[in-house]
Amino acid sequence: MNPTAVAALVSFTAHRVFTGKRFLALGLLLMIPPCLAGALAMAARVVPGVPFFDGITFALSLYLVLILSAMIYGIGLTSSEIEDGTVGYVFLAACPRWLVALVHVVVTGALLTVLTTASIAATYGLSSISPAGLGEHGPSVIAADALIAWIGLTTYLAWFVLCGYAFKHNVAASIASVVVWEWIVPMIPNRLGAFTVIVNLRVIWLHLVQSGDPGRWFRAQVGYDLPTYGDASMFLSVALALFLALGMVAAMNRSIAGREAG
Amino acid sequence: MIRTEHLNQWYGNVIALNDVTLDVGTGITGLLGPNGAGKTSFMRICVGLMRASSGTLTVQGEDPWRNVAHNLRTGYAAEHDGFYEWMTGLSFVTWMLRLRGRSTKDAIEGARRAIERVRLSDAMDREVGTYSRGMRQRLKIAQAVAHDPKLLFLDEPLTGTDPLVRVELIELIRSFEREGRSVIVSSHVLHEIEALTSSIVVFHRGRLVAHGHIHALRALIDHHPHQVRVRTSRPRELAAALARDESVADIEFAGEREVAVRTRRPDEFYARLPKVLLDVGCDVEELSSPDDNLEAVFRYLTER
Secondary structure: OOHHHHHHHHHHHHHHHOOHHHHHHHHHHHHHHHHHHHHHHHHHHHOOOOOOHHHHHHHHHHHHHHHHHHHHHHHHOOHHHHHHOOHHHHHOOOOOHHHHHHHHHHHHHHHHHHHHHHHHHHHHHHHOOOOOOOOOOOOHHHHHHHHHHHHHHHHHHHHHHHHHHHOOOHHHHHHHHHHHHHHHHHHOOOHHHHHOHHHHHHHHHHHHHOOOOOHHHHOOOOOOOOOOHHHHHHHHHHHHHHHHHHHHHHHHHOOOOOOOOO | OEEEEEEEEEEOOEEEEEEEEEEEOOOEEEEEOOOOOOHHHHHHHHHOOOOOOEEEEEEOOEOOOOOHHHHHHEEEEOOOOOOOOOOEHHHHHHHHHHHOOOOHHHHHHHHHHHHHHOOOHHHOOOEHHHOOHHHHHHHHHHHHHOOOOOEEEEEOOOOOOOHHHHHHHHHHHHHHHHOOOEEEEEEOOHHHHHHHOOEEEEEEOOEEEEEEEHHHHHHHOOOOOEEEEEEOOOHHHHHHHHHOOOOEEEEEEOOOOEEEEEEOOHHHHHHHHHHHHHHHOOOOOEEEOHHHOHHHHHHHHHHO
């Protein structure tokens, strides 16, 4: 394997994170939590005593924003590039295909984590305008949230990359699978929720941020027992490893026919 | 250089390549066929972007599928217009070279050379999204040749270009051959291929219908009547005289002043024609043989 080509692949993947319409969409997404925190903080000066940092982080940063960010980049860097044919340029490089998939997940996941953490830190900072906005949290909560963001983003990216290379109708498969499995299933009281990434991420979050107390954050999921911290860690580890391995295998075996094939 | 045996490619129920057995040598080889004939699928399998459903393929002695070393020895310009639109032409080719293992400095130098080669230097600092079709075709060729491959695959490189650009690109592709590279170039426009090479491979509906030199192809279709059109002021008298010639298969009038003759023995026919014309005493305004160009060969081969 040519190390210069591998370095170029890492650099190229990082370069693509910060360019194009995807980056604009990501920027807008990441601005939502701090903007909301700022607005609530201003309101809280008038009506004090309402902690909201955890709520914004739980319901926005580590849920909606996290999944949408991973979707934008996961689909954008695989399915869209297969569709428009640009993936061919990377697949004809001096790097094996499995490495293209691996670098995509790892590098994009790391960079999105940094950006998401910056958004969470900004949310923290703006929440602190209102003394009650942070609850009892110190700045260390940002590190815990960053860890959860990294696990979540990397796992979702691995899933989207797998969908991108494995399925013919990859965009539809990517979106449908996440909407059904990660948004609808956890909202319905049933045992399947324990097998979703988002519920297991939340278990980790509860353990790190709320000392394992579901409290008000899981009011919607009253129909099943939450996984333990150990089970959630195991589930997420296995899911990430499985998605990543299958995504690399799918990349190795993906024929790039192109729109004009004939 | 390229050898296939019973190569098949399926997309679901659609056959893109059907039992293609082929041996392509060095130099420029033209892949000819209408849209959907299998040219793009063949090229993509040859460059390693696709794996054939069945059959064997070697390019420069190796299987191209998942072969990184093969990527470095070949260049590919796809038909599709997929680019990283936000990059400049120079940064695009530079990235492609870096991804092929060149250092940043070497990549920039190599990219500049390749862009200069395709005469795109004036626009190399503009975003690709602002390029015209002709410029995009040049850029695709630049990235394909920048890493100095011995074998180039150019999929419909002349499509959408204006006549001036076309002439320049044809000369550019010929120059690759003069440098010792082999070029596989596809087109569905017959005169484009004819302008580039006389070595052609004809695909139709996934099947290899002909392969070889244009003259060899002509020999392949000997049983296909050769058509000669004679434009004269006395078509009826000429037709009557030709009807008695044993080498003539049939005759029809193609317009008021033109006689279309089909012969299975063109050499004999051409040898006798001057005498017939003299005997009838008719002038000849135009003598043409549509079958002599690639269009007729192609039409016949794909319709038989």
